[in-house]
Amino acid sequence: MRINSLYLQLLLPFVIITGVHAQQITVDSAAAPVKKDTSYLRFFRGTKKYECSIASVVVPAAMLGYGIATFEYGPLRNLDHSTKNEIVEDNQTFHTKVDDYLRYAPALSVYALNAMGIHGAHNFRDRTIxxxxxxxxxxxxxxxxxxLSHRQRPDGSTFNSFPxxxxxxxxxxxxxxxxxxxDVSPWYGxxxxxxxxxxxxxxMYNNRHWLSDVxxxxxxxILSTKAAYWVxxxxESIFTKKDGKNSMHPIAMPTYSPDTKSVGVSIVFFPGS
Incomplete structure (x- = not known):
């Protein structure tokens, strides 16, 4: 059961942040009821009801929980292997490096859209922070x-597959x-x-990850971004002066790079407005 306790320790910050967030927004939603939206685009639209919904946190948490469950529940782990076998059997020669670059596309698109004059919710400084x-x-x-998980990749190369x-x-x-x-359009989401x-x-098609890893x-x-928008x-309120102007305060945050197996500290500044 050691692996379960370690995962709980890692997930604790997300549990605390999302729990407090859910408690606060429940009060707000009670004060301002919103008409029910049955469209599938409600998951991408900026309605206050959805932002205040517990489901906005439960869904990604359940996805993470599913992956963790594969370490203890055999049938879920078997699904990993059966999915891998089906993919590899039909695409034995498939290989691409597109995913190495595609992973950055959504975040970079935000900056590209702003450069084209399609502005989002925050300015350059705030969204970068x-x-x-x-x-x-x-x-x-x-x-x-x-x-901690030490799971072998499906191609057998290394033991850092999950997640x-x-x-x-x-x-x-x-x-x-x-x-x-x-709030601009749900289609961006x-x-x-x-x-x-x-x-x-x-x-998965590159045989680098299991289904549960993905x-x-x-x-x-998703949880990381939700936590960031709450934090x-x-x-900002802590490092903002009473007169409304931001002073130049540095914030030190620990970092870890799984590729180079190194640790460091990132310094984020809140410059004057």
Missing amino acids: ILGISTLLMSGTVGGVKT SGHTATAFMGAEFMRMEYK VYGYAVATATGVLR VAGAGLG FPKM
Whole structure:
């Protein structure tokens, strides 16, 4: 049961952040009821009801939980192997490096759209800080879980398969794009999630990840961005002067790189406005 306790320790920050967030937004939603939206685009639209819904946190958490469950529940792990066998059997010679670049497309698209004059919810400074927080949460958690899980990749190359870092990066960016443009058009979110899904699928077709690696990576990426959007205004209020002007305050955050197996510290500044 040691592996379960380690996972609980890693997930605790997300549980605390999302739990407090859910408690706060439930009060807001009770004060301002919103007409029910039955369209599938409600998951990408900026309606207050959806943002206040517990489901916005439960779904990615369940995805992450599914991946963790494959370490204890045999039938789910068997699904990993059967899915891998079907993919490899039909695509034995398939290989591409597109997923190495596609994972960054959703996040970069946010900056490209702003450069074209299609502005999102935040200015350059604020969205960059939010993306930085998301990346630190995601990369740190992915690196730690990869080390602790020690799962062999389906191609047998290394023992850092779980969860998929490429997929986590892609879905982190997809949720980042959705949050920035949800009030402009839900189709931006649809695009981001479509690209992220393609990244996860390609990781399996390249025989680099199991199905559960991809599902868990997607959930972790989404949770990282949701946590960042909740943390950012709290951090900003701490480092904002009473007169409304931001002072130049550095924030040190630990980082971990699973590729180079190195640790470091990132310094984020809140410059004057």
